[in-house]
Amino acid sequence: MMKKISIILSLVTSVMALQGQNTVSEVETYGTVDQAVGNIAFTNDGELVYSHHPFFSPEIRVVKFDKKANTTSPFPNLEWNTPRETDDNYLSNVLGIRNDENGVIWMIDMAQRNNVTPKIVGWNTKTNKLERIYYLPESSVPSISQPNDMVVDTKHGFFIIADEGIGNGGDGSKAAFIIVDMKTGKTRRVLEGTRTTKPENTPTVINGKHLAVNGKDLLIGNDGITADANFEYIYYGSLNGPKIYRIKTLDLVNEDFTDADLDIKIETYSDKPNNGGMSIDNEGNLYLTALETKSVAVVLAKDRSVKTMVQDKNMVWPDGVSYNHVDGYMYVSAAQVNRGAPFNEGKSVATKPFYIFRFKPVVKGVSFR
Template sequence: MKRGILLIAAMTANVLLSAARADEAAVRAEIVARLPESVGNIAITPDNQLIFSHHPFFSPEIRVAKLTSPTTFQPFPSAEWNTPRKGTYQYLDNVLGLRSDENGVVWIIDMGFRTNITPKLVGWNTRSDRLERIYYMPDPVTRTGSQPQDIVIDQKHRKFYIADENIGPGGDGSHAAIIIIDMDTGRARRVLDGDRSTIPEDLPITVDGKDLTVSAKDGKPSIIKVGCDGITMDVRSEWVYFAPLSGRSIYRVRVADLNDEKLTPPELSAKVERYSDKPNNGGLSIDYAGNLYLTAVESKLVGVIGADRKYSTYLSDAEMVWSDGITASADGYMYVSASQISAAAMFHGGKGENKAPYLIYRFKPLAAGYVSR
């Protein structure tokens, strides 16, 4: 009943707020942490513990951490879990995506390619301080180039939905996909592999007038193209929203269709609809009213797409360099990181412009958000 009341209130708020453009709302972002290493994604537990990944782009020693003060952290769930070692897969190797569920279990995606282990989804119960469960994602659920890095937790249908960018070692985004894991059986499958809705568009990521490029096989600069990155789901668990980072479109698909194993790949693709325009974006989250929040990696801002399906700027900050992971919390805020990826040495002739402190912000969304989305 409480959830229903919140949903009705949020939908009412959306009606009242949708007439006002978000970019006229003068929303301000508050800095809540200044940290010594780059922050990737964030998970907020129901009791407001802030868990975050150190961005794997910079090969951090501590993969996942818990914020202990505005300037300090400790390894999460422990130092041992952050230490690769032989004879076990029970450690965190290469982490970007993570999210808390409503029960205080933090679900951590280990991409696995830093020490070449099988990708997995690790659940750590913060209430009992113990391992909840591990789900493995071996071939063919993951494939050469897989980089599974963002997650939606669907308790209603007992599924996890994971966005795979396909820009890991040997990948170029052309086989980006969504991975579905059944919570009860652990069975996993790969859908929308190489689909128009998951692969990157042929356009540059441009920051401060400079296209981000990497060296191609012929030694010439090639623009970075990133596949399916942000993913979220409405509070009714009816629609999954997702998008390639490199692209001008957000897509959505009905959860019922995503989970219908009778659909052939072309039939499932036909069920996907283009939802809205967008800039190149990383993180994606949603509130109870259905407003989508996305991190515009080129522009030091967070954007919003309202019920009218139109994109606008929601907030910006001059220090929000490469806004990255975004998530809702039970205290009514949304949290977002600024990872400074675009300032890294590989994009600036070998001389990095990224520097501490690395920031975590919070802001008030148009309506309350849902921690697992």
């Protein structure tokens, strides 16, 4: 009898956690690998495709993960992961990666490692062929750019990219959005260095240690980004900043609006921790990788309160968080970026293995963003 009561209480506690109480929900280790995992996407069959975190200059930029064999293979193939001088049809430096409802995996190539033009590469996993390349010219991606993550808005026909503004020595003060028209390929840079895209003075502190380079706090601008189920709103925020903002998608992509016009239309949505990746579910609950606390936070749509969704001692620098439409889990990487050489007197203290976690969201997640 006591055992039955204990089981019932455990179930009640679990339900309370999912309803937004100050408790930690369950998380499980999905896989362990030898290199740092950046952002995660999925094929239509639910297979994991992810970027090796570019912070560690991986030889293979993007891979597909085979759970049964616990192995990876270059995605889409080895040729696309092999830099060369003859052409630029390869992946140079990838973090942001998303999938759409058509089976296309879209990858942001930030370039920087090689002398190529930044671009978005789409690979159709149904046909196993290149879908399209969208080049990102210097007018939209200046030298200080670091196009980190994106929303793939197939409803309105736009890629909406969050640019952290820390490329090539940038200090985040010129972080922005990059808007790419899927039909024409036209690109625009908006809200550069404005109040909601540039970082605030909220340094990243992990285990009492500031994330700093040469004694100066690294402050990162526009980073986490997602859209709701109907692509009505874009949710976003600087990595170093205490707020989530949102703006109507059709306003953000409207060429007639100036930055001043857009600023008026931006809503301060909720509080947040310093965070990397962002995802959402069908009821509008937001999931944020909380870098400083080895956890994923959730902003509940019902009252916009911030709770800890899941936490694990091995979730060191949780980065991307994405929903798998096949098995119903949110997946999250642990990249150990804070253990990299630039933050540890020139010597990396990152250790194998690197973890991939998963957990059930409050309700069904939004699959294609």
